[in-house]
Amino acid sequence: MTYKIGLVGKPSVGKSTLFNAATMNDVPEGAYPFTTIDPSVGEAYVRVECAAPDFDETCTPDTGFCEGGERFVPTKLVDVAGLVPGAHEGKGLGNQFLSDLNEADVLVHVVDFSGETDLEGEPTEGHDPREDIAFLEAELDQWYVDVLEKGIERYRSGYHGNEGDIEVDLAEQMNAFGTNKDEIKQVILALDLELDPDAWDEADREALARELRKRTKPMVVAANKMDTPEAQANYDDITSDPEYEHLTVVPVSAHAEKALKSANEAGVVDYTPGEGAFDIVGDVSDEQEAGLEQIREFVAAFDGTGVQDAIETALFDELGTKAVFPGGADAMGDDQGRVMRDCWILPEDATTEDLAYHLHSDIGDGLLHAMDCRSGRQISTRHELEHRDVVELVTTS
16 A cells, blocks of 8 residues: 555645655746646655664665665655635636545645735735635535535435435445445444434534544645744744644745755755754855755754654554564565565554555465564464564465
């Protein structure tokens, strides 16, 4: 499984800059609406503490890389076209945006916390980022409401003959969101609603749609442009406001991350993505040095640029995934000298059997049991794995 993290938000807030900073791709950036039309997909990385040193080994990754004891594991990042109010009605690139959004497992909502762009993505001053947070959630909720209503119509028609189970028709209509009838039934009952849509009023339908959206499209807010005083003031206000306690807000400067990665590639600085410090190692002009020192102050104050933190918070905290290392003789020193070649990102409830089938269907079909490489004990096929587990699979295949 390769997870996809979707970068969403209104135009001109720095989504493409963050995408380029994370992936080092060359997607067009510009301070005008709809710079991004078609979604761009690139490879970003999440950090996992490498397990190889626990076995006195040095890993040799097949994908990604390892630096300073941190394993950088590939994941997919999607830069989705900018969203404007009324997208669920087709405004802006609304229909395309909503279609592209289904490709993402978790969302990073990039918000211009400096307040320099209005809701349409046009330059302004003093815009309140709260409006951006509210409008995007409202647009997504209304999108879900529209699909939910179609599911209710499907149920009322009785055409599909599912013995009158509303959750079945809703699941059929909303399957693109990655939900199922069991989850939908659970949500309906958790909201103290009857399993009869005729008993739901408008507020009930909106509440159901909103809860399904939260479960199927978890979201992190990337408070971008935090290297400006205006953004820092807005960040302090919003993160101290009880109304926003339900949100995870990560302070970010996509510009700083892109500048440091570019300088690192040019041999000007020594920088590891996600770190809260860097060293100037090349020749720089006085102007360049002044710019780097400004970035240094920011990353020291916020313990990094926030780009890595936003991606990792989305994948590990909001989506709840975990990293697992296949172990054993083949993984820790094979005949080609490769050590702990793989690190896989799996769902939070992944078992030994899930790992086996993730590697290959034949391995899953022939799985007998597994070994915990740290403890040396045998574990069952249904054993639920932990983050950073190192597991040797024993299989007939």
